[in-house]
Amino acid sequence: xSDTATASTLGDQVAAPAAxxxxxxxxxxxxxxxxxxxxxxxxxxxxxxxxxxxxxxGFAAFGAIIGAIGLNLxxxxxxxxxxxxxxxxxxxxxxxxxxxxxxxxxxxVIDGRGLPPVVGMVAGVLLAGLAGLxxxxxxxxxxxxxxGVASLGLVFIGQHVLNTWTSVTGxxxxxxxxxxxxxxxxxxxxxxxxFVLGVRYGEAERLWxxxxxxxxxxxxxxxxxxxxRPGRALQTLRDSEVAAAVMGVDVQRxxxxxxxxxxxxxxxAGVLYALSxxxxxxxxxxxxxxxxxxxxxxxxxxxxxxxxxLGALFVSALPLVFQEYAGSMPLVSEPGQGGVSAxxxxxxxxGLAIVLVVLFEPAGLxxxxxxxxxxxxxxxxxxxAEPTPSPxxxxxxxx
Amino acid sequence: MNTFLTxxxxxxxxxxxxxxxxxxxxIIFKASEVVSFMHGSLLLFGAFTIAKLxxxxxxxxxxxxxxxxxAGVGLLVERLLINRLRGAPLISLSILTIGVxxxxxxxxxxxxxxxxxxxxxxxxxxxxxxxGIGLTxxxxxxxxxxxxxxxxxFTAFKFSSWGVAMRATAEDGETAALMGIKLGRVSAxxxxxxxxLAAVAGxxxxxxxxxxxxxxxxxxxxxxFPAAILGGLxxxxxxxxxxxxxxxxxxxxxxYQEQLxxxxxxxxxxxxxxxxxxxxxxxxxxxxxxxxxxRV
Numbered sequence: 164x165s166d167t168a169t170a171s172t173l174g175d176q177v178a179a180p181a182a183x184x185x186x187x188x189x190x191x192x193x194x195x196x197x198x199x200x201x202x203x204x205x206x207x208x209x210x211x212x213x214x215x216x217x218x219x220x221g222f223a224a225f226g227a228i229i230g231a232i233g234l235n236l237x238x239x240x241x242x243x244x245x246x247x248x249x250x251x252x253x254x255x256x257x258x259x260x261x262x263x264x265x266x267x268x269x270x271x272v273i274d275g276r277g278l279p280p281v282v283g284m285v286a287g288v289l290l291a292g293l294a295g296l297x298x299x300x301x302x303x304x305x306x307x308x309x310x311g312v313a314s315l316g317l318v319f320i321g322q323h324v325l326n327t328w329t330s331v332t333g334x335x336x337x338x339x340x341x342x343x344x345x346x347x348x349x350x351x352x353x354x355x356x357x358f359v360l361g362v363r364y365g366e367a368e369r370l371w372x373x374x375x376x377x378x379x380x381x382x383x384x385x386x387x388x389x390x391x392r393p394g395r396a397l398q399t400l401r402d403s404e405v406a407a408a409v410m411g412v413d414v415q416r417x418x419x420x421x422x423x424x425x426x427x428x429x430x431x432a433g434v435l436y437a438l439s440x441x442x443x444x445x446x447x448x449x450x451x452x453x454x455x456x457x458x459x460x461x462x463x464x465x466x467x468x469x470x471x472x473l474g475a476l477f478v479s480a481l482p483l484v485f486q487e488y489a490g491s492m493p494l495v496s497e498p499g500q501g502g503v504s505a506x507x508x509x510x511x512x513x514g515l516a517i518v519l520v521v522l523f524e525p526a527g528l529x530x531x532x533x534x535x536x537x538x539x540x541x542x543x544x545x546x547x548a549e550p551t552p553s554p555x556x557x558x559x560x561x562x
Numbered sequence: 563m564n565t566f567l568t569x570x571x572x573x574x575x576x577x578x579x580x581x582x583x584x585x586x587x588x589i590i591f592k593a594s595e596v597v598s599f600m601h602g603s604l605l606l607f608g609a610f611t612i613a614k615l616x617x618x619x620x621x622x623x624x625x626x627x628x629x630x631x632x633a634g635v636g637l638l639v640e641r642l643l644i645n646r647l648r649g650a651p652l653i654s655l656s657i658l659t660i661g662v663x664x665x666x667x668x669x670x671x672x673x674x675x676x677x678x679x680x681x682x683x684x685x686x687x688x689x690x691x692x693x694g695i696g697l698t699x700x701x702x703x704x705x706x707x708x709x710x711x712x713x714x715x716f717t718a719f720k721f722s723s724w725g726v727a728m729r730a731t732a733e734d735g736e737t738a739a740l741m742g743i744k745l746g747r748v749s750a751x752x753x754x755x756x757x758x759l760a761a762v763a764g765x766x767x768x769x770x771x772x773x774x775x776x777x778x779x780x781x782x783x784x785x786x787f788p789a790a791i792l793g794g795l796x797x798x799x800x801x802x803x804x805x806x807x808x809x810x811x812x813x814x815x816x817x818y819q820e821q822l823x824x825x826x827x828x829x830x831x832x833x834x835x836x837x838x839x840x841x842x843x844x845x846x847x848x849x850x851x852x853x854x855x856x857r858v
Contacts, residue, residue: 238653244653244656301839301842304842304843305842305846306846307653308597308652308656309842309847311597311656312791312838313791313839315784316788316835317835317839320832320835320836320839323826323831324826327825327826327827450784454660454664457657458661461657461661507668507672510664510668511664511668513664514663514664514665514666514668515661515665517660517661518643518658518662518665521654521655522658525650
């Protein structure tokens with residue numbers, strides 16, 4: 164019984180893109196492309212007419228989008244539950260501040276290499292990838308929930324190491340993030356003064372473009388990855404490891420690779436996180452952060468790149484928006500007034516949203532979107548939908 | 563030598579508390595195929611309820627109410643959420659419990675605020691000395707209570723009809739259902755027991771040498787995860803062994819902190835995770851867990 168189920172889900176996924184493009188037809192496709200172009204133009208022009216607060220929120224969201232896409236490749240596409248994402252973000256962020264930061268510190272000695280920020284960023288991504296690769300032999304031995312809990316351990320051990328290694332991380336107080344620079348063009352300072360349509364481009368405006376470019380790149384790479392041979396191999400891995408092995412997928416090697424890619428995404432997200440906050444401390448990379456990333460991909464839709472981006476946007480922007488408009492919102496009070504604070508309200512909402520999504524719409528926001536798209540049809544199997552996880556066989560029992 | 567024995571005894575008592583929590587994980591996992599990531603919140607909820615009710619109705623009634631209330635929350639979660647999703651992937655269900663955990667923890671943290679609530683144990687933080695070795699009264703009672711509860715549990719697990727039903731369900735749910743075992747009832751009872759045990763563990767965890775009920779207790783409860791995983795998630799005996807191993811390792815690492823200073827301050831807090839990863843490297847399904855077999 165389980166064999167036929169696996170075969171049919173595989174069939175769906177292989178057939179999905181072909182069937183999708185045929186069904187959509189030319190007309191729809193151009194409308195969609197047009198919308199995409201308009202969206203892109205709006206994004207490019209945003210700094211001209213949008214307030215700084217929204218640009219900063221947007222930059223934080225771009226970072227989260229990259230991280231969530233990475234986690235979704237691992238959890239949603241390949242079915243490897245990982246709570247260690249915060250750790251890989253930490254590796255990226257701290258590598259960046261260490262390599263590109265200047266030595267200094269008042270109370271304690273803080274080391275720094277003072278390298279160009281681009282080098283720091285690339286090194287952060289690579290080192291996070293390396294950390295993922297080093298963890299993958301452990302991960303490859305563990306299945307399902309055992310992996311989830313083992314990765315939980317990684318977060319705590321990582322935090323301990325970072326807290327102890329004060330010369331690199333700045334310890335409990337953390338250290339400030341060096342400003343980003345690209346071939347002499349500074350994203351932080353305004354020494355080449357820049358005006359576009361009469362608007363002065365300060366740090367927020369410049370960083371917005373950095374985030375936009377990186378997020379689009381990350382999105383595009385993941386989309387292509389999923390549509391290629393390795394992407395299908397990963398999906399097969401999720402549905403059944405045995406079936407994957409029989410079809411000639413090297414299970415261990417693919418698991419190691421997806422860990423590598425996912426943690427590289429996390430490393431880049433970590434660097435952007437450091438840039439958006441302005442300083443990093445090991446405290447910022449606690450289990451909470453992993454849970455938030457998990458919330459993003461569950462809300463957005465497991466296994467879908469667009470879903471991860473949507474979920475990340477929602478989860479990362481919501482607390483900031485709540486904070487900004489705490490005064491004018493019902494039920495939310497300003498900090499220190501005893502009521503529900505903005506951050507708490509956002510957390511309560513995430514928790515509730517996770518429960519509701521798992522209960523009623525396991526495909527997440529993307530599933531909702533697809534449901535609206537095809538009015539009249541029965542909800543559920545949609546040939547144009549991106550492949551969503553099929554129920555995996557129960558683990559832990561021998562059935 | 564006395565230091566060593568004292569640490570060993572303290573480790574055993576801490577391990578007994580961990581074992582109670584880990585046993586809850588194991589039972590819930592066996593009966594409903596869910597890993598409860600919300601155990602930290604359940605435990606905090608139990609301790610919080612006891613501390614809040616203590617002033618008005620006295621300690622022992624408060625204790626009973628706290629355990630019952632926590633068990634009630636467990637039952638509610640099982641009935642309203644878990645039971646409706648029978649057969650859903652394990653990962654989805656576990657993520658669901660994370661969602662519940664976020665909500666409960668946020669609300670409890672808000673209510674506790676920056677206070678340190680006192681659970682009001684009638685026993686103090688006095689040291690009980692046996693020969694040269696000693697531990698606090700709270701930990702001594704923890705050990706005794708845990709021993710009694712665990713003994714009761716294993717007896718029930720072995721002989722009562724519920725125990726038989728539960729073991730049958732864990733072995734093969736479908737066949738058990740065909741034999742007339744109500745899976746829903748087994749799973750509900752497992753959640754009640756698991757949550758109740760967490761509340762009892764919570765009471766002792768917030769007693770001396772811990773200062774009182776703070777949101778930080780949630781993180782302590784998470785250290786019972788390694789205990790459950792280490793022993794093998796689907797093994798009740800393993801939960802017991804895992805709890806003891808983790809408890810002793812943590813007590814030793816904290817006790818010999820000065821000698822272990824090269825590993826950083828507060829290494830005791832992460833020792834459970836280090837031990838867990840080392841064990842999982844050798845035995846991926848834990849010490850006593852059932853090996854996963856795949857039939858094609």
